[in-house]
Amino acid sequence: MIDEQRLIELFLHLASLDAPSLEERAVADAVKAELTSLGLDVAEDDAASRIGGTTGNLLCRVPANWALQDLPDAGKPSGQEVAFRQDQAALLFSTHLDTVQPCRGKHVFLGDDRIFRSDGTTILGADDLAGVSAVLALLHELRDRKMPHRPLELLFSVAEEVHLQGISVFDTHVLKAREGYVLDTSGAPGIGVIAAPGHVHLHFEVHGRPAHAGIAPETGISAIAVAAQGIARMQLGRIDPETTANIGRIEGGGETNIVAASCKVTAECRSLDPQRLTAQVQHMVDCMELAAAGAGASVTVQTHASYHPYRVDPDQPVARRFQVACIAIGKSARLIATGGGSDLNVLSRAGLSGMVLSCGMQQVHSNAENLALDDLSDLVLLLQALVDAPF
Numbered sequence: 001m002i003d004e005q006r007l008i009e010l011f012l013h014l015a016s017l018d019a020p021s022l023e024e025r026a027v028a029d030a031v032k033a034e035l036t037s038l039g040l041d042v043a044e045d046d047a048a049s050r051i052g053g054t055t056g057n058l059l060c061r062v063p064a065n066w067a068l069q070d071l072p073d074a075g076k077p078s079g080q081e082v083a084f085r086q087d088q089a090a091l092l093f094s095t096h097l098d099t100v101q102p103c104r105g106k107h108v109f110l111g112d113d114r115i116f117r118s119d120g121t122t123i124l125g126a127d128d129l130a131g132v133s134a135v136l137a138l139l140h141e142l143r144d145r146k147m148p149h150r151p152l153e154l155l156f157s158v159a160e161e162v163h164l165q166g167i168s169v170f171d172t173h174v175l176k177a178r179e180g181y182v183l184d185t186s187g188a189p190g191i192g193v194i195a196a197p198g199h200v201h202l203h204f205e206v207h208g209r210p211a212h213a214g215i216a217p218e219t220g221i222s223a224i225a226v227a228a229q230g231i232a233r234m235q236l237g238r239i240d241p242e243t244t245a246n247i248g249r250i251e252g253g254g255e256t257n258i259v260a261a262s263c264k265v266t267a268e269c270r271s272l273d274p275q276r277l278t279a280q281v282q283h284m285v286d287c288m289e290l291a292a293a294g295a296g297a298s299v300t301v302q303t304h305a306s307y308h309p310y311r312v313d314p315d316q317p318v319a320r321r322f323q324v325a326c327i328a329i330g331k332s333a334r335l336i337a338t339g340g341g342s343d344l345n346v347l348s349r350a351g352l353s354g355m356v357l358s359c360g361m362q363q364v365h366s367n368a369e370n371l372a373l374d375d376l377s378d379l380v381l382l383l384q385a386l387v388d389a390p391f
């Protein structure tokens with residue numbers, strides 16, 4: 001059993017603070033205070049100035065067997081166990097401090113049904129304060145249980161909800177862990193995301209030729225018509241089981257008596273497979289360029305890889321450890337692929353072998369967001385089992 005009352009207080013305290021993306025100061029200070037009170041050092045990087053926020057990413061290193069350091073020798077576990085943990089590789093637990101809007105002035109509470117909710121006028125913030133409070137509770141539990149443990153790295157990123165901005169400027173070279181878990185997806189604990197798509201943003205600007213639409217339309221080239229032809233040539237929607245593509249916005253032209261000189265189109269594609277992602281981007285660019293060339297127009301294209309895909313083999317240690325930990329707490333593990341991005345898309349590009357784990361949060365990014373206390377407790381137990389795994 002874990003200390004449920006402490007967990008409730010940790011979560012309610014963090015969730016009561018305002019933490020919109022780029023304004024995470026209050027919740028970051030609360031996390032720092034908690035870690036400092038446990039005798040741990042926290043480093044804050046320079047993300048605030050680099051992305052225009054108030055707060056940097058926090059990194060806390062928990063040395064192996066930190067939880068035993070204040071124990072008298074007589075109270076310490078066997079030297080063999082302690083030495084074994086000392087030599088184990090570091091494990092990373094990563095969460096994010098910011099929440100989506102509306103999140104100012106939250107009133108959060110635990111209902112008689114043991115479910116955390118807001119009063120309905122804001123989100124709850126379980127995304128991702130469930131993960132944050134579980135990590136903090138884990139440290140207390142390790143210490144209360146006098147548990148020998150491997151070294152840990154705890155990363156608390158900022159501005160995750162606004163295109164992973166915080167983690168994108170984090171210096172991943174400082175991480176010692178080669179494996180880790182990002183605690184940041186919906187559902188009761190037991191779900192592990194082993195694959196997520198890469199995401200590319202496309203921006204087209206078609207340049208036609210303006211003309212009077214009534215007097216000399218034949219001298220003009222409609223950028224809108226060209227963009228429409230380019231889009232009509234594209235394969236969009238679900239391209240294959242792992243790849244999707246979508247047009248986000250089309251805008252251009254002016255008065256009806258002018259053949260439109262310019263038209264802008266934004267689009268995206270996602271794929272779990274880096275090659276198919278590249279191929280789909282190229283296909284969309286080709287379609288627009290062909291349409292422009294056919295009409296005597298031109299097009300400028302900008303593509304931006306917002307994040308990169310990752311995939312972990314279920315036999316890799318990071319996935320096996322998760323499955324072992326689920327069994328240890330009486331849950332069955334479910335390994336899935338997802339369509340969304342997370343900090344792991346950035347961390348895995350830096351060489352981290354990792355998974356995103358479900359944290360109990362439900363109906364995230366809505367005012368109906370909620371979190372069952374029992375799921376949050378299970379998350380703490382799951383983290384403990386991950387730390388305790390023999391590999």
Ligand SMILES: [Zn+2]
Pocket residue numbers: 096127128160184185
């Ligand atoms: Zn999240």
